Amino acid sequence: MAAALALAALMAVAGTVLALLARRWPEDTQTLLARVDAALPQTQCAQCGFPGCRPYAEALVQGDAAVNLCPPGGEATVQVLAELLGVAAQPLAQCAPTEPMKALIIEADCIGCTLCILACPVDAIMGATKHMHTVLLDECTGCELCIAPCPVDCIELVPARLC
């Protein structure tokens, strides 16, 4: 009886220590954060309600966000996130885009206001004040964040396969 009690006490102590360690171990959360971030598509479109994939990953790791918020990642990403975080997968909150897109500036119409540069999360736009701007197609993730700020509506989305 005493032995059983001692064993139970030992297990309780060990369990608490392990649980505390898991909570307090910064590397562990760091690697989890890195893995969650890597599982996101890096479109940086903010459709998840967070200003980019990294912030969404941080919220996920802290348990402050649902796993079904990233439309570019689609159902596949929901599955991976649920697995990584040990929670149940849910259907995607918004429908996923049908195919990858890229932004294209109609250069003849650009007035060089630089608003799109400020909006682009991955520095994929080149240009200078009052000069023509252009999108670096290799770097553009198709996040659409540059479309709304353009005052002359000269940025269009085209399917990536046509670029």
Place this chain on the structure above:
Amino acid sequence: MLVTTRQPTQLHIALQQYATRALPQVQAHQHIASGQCLADHPNGVPVYAPRAGRVRSVSAQCITIDVDTDSHEAPALVEPHDHFLERVRQGAMVGLGGAAFPAHHKWRGTPHTLVINAMECEAPIHCDRALLSIRPDSPLRGGEILAEALGIARCVIAAKADFAPIFQSMLPRVPSWELFTPAPHRGIGAERTLLRALDGATLHGPASEQGYIVANLGTLDALARWWDHGFALTHRLVSVGNEQAYWAALGTPLPDLLPDTQDAQNTENAAAHSRTLRVGGLLSGTLSTEHHRGLQAQDNSLSWDDASTAPLPAEPCIRCARCAPVCPEGLLPQQLHWYQHQSEALVALGIDACTTCGACDSVCPSHIPLAAQFMRAKKTLRTQRSIDAMAERAQARFAVRNARQTRRAEQAVERRAQHRQGDKRQDAIAAALAKRRQRKAS
């Protein structure tokens, strides 16, 4: 072997090249001479007019020319460059084996061995057979030019058994060259497999990085014609079906090269219209129902995909392991087949080394289209890798941008603080001044 030339009436010249797209230098309605430069790109090769005519339309993808009835193939209208590789580029030299990779990129470095690849082993491609029947000397001349320009000491003609006698009879012209006839084997024409058979060399990465240049007969023929006669690459041999070949201008509409389509147009035979065309070999080729495009440099063979070439229906793998010993790359095709949808397992099994030669197909008692599956898997893997690489770059660029924004915000706060400090100094001066005035007044 019947090799014919065709006078085209219209040409649809594609501007897409291996890794770039040439930029047009002509405008619609302009009259152009045969051999005139139509488009160019510094990362690619120039595009010349195969015939004289009038430009009908120009788009980013294609230049369409209405050909003058009496026009001929003519030397390119350019001054040949002195530098070897630049002159190779200028002649629009690309690999005619099927990839159309720019030769001036492939022929860089200091190679020690030139391998002339005369192994043509994928049915129904027979451009090399056609070439050897019309100008057998030309590829050898191309090899001489290349070997001399790059100072290559060792030249090997790797010829399949049918071609060996032809080269044997020409060897006295090039006494120091070797003639190598490897044992016939599926997939022996793949660069990597061929070099292993020749030297036991195991390649990781491009052959050129290990001192080998493997050149196709058609490419060397093109080089000889450019060097000795000034013809840039505006034509190629394309084999049609099993027995016919054309010396055709790039841009010739494919229907003009397919006698059956002409019949179909004449007889309004709808069934023939909707047939599937195979461009390339049985294994490496692509199928399309879109016949109305122009001939491109990589199109080596045209054939109909019909019942006679259709494979028997596939049955499940019985794990007989007959496919493993025949794989020239030492892979386990049955395992690759088993894991065909799992990229990690495929990579671990070495799918990157698979040349999709089809040796495994040929022995499989279940008629499983293994090579076709592996080709698809490799393509999926390539797409996945490029998506991953892009995501990684986006992640890094996003982090850099955020760091910059944070730094700017901090700098702004600092500046404002400094500005306020400046205000404080002004206040101090004002206070001191007021005090001084008071004292003066009292």
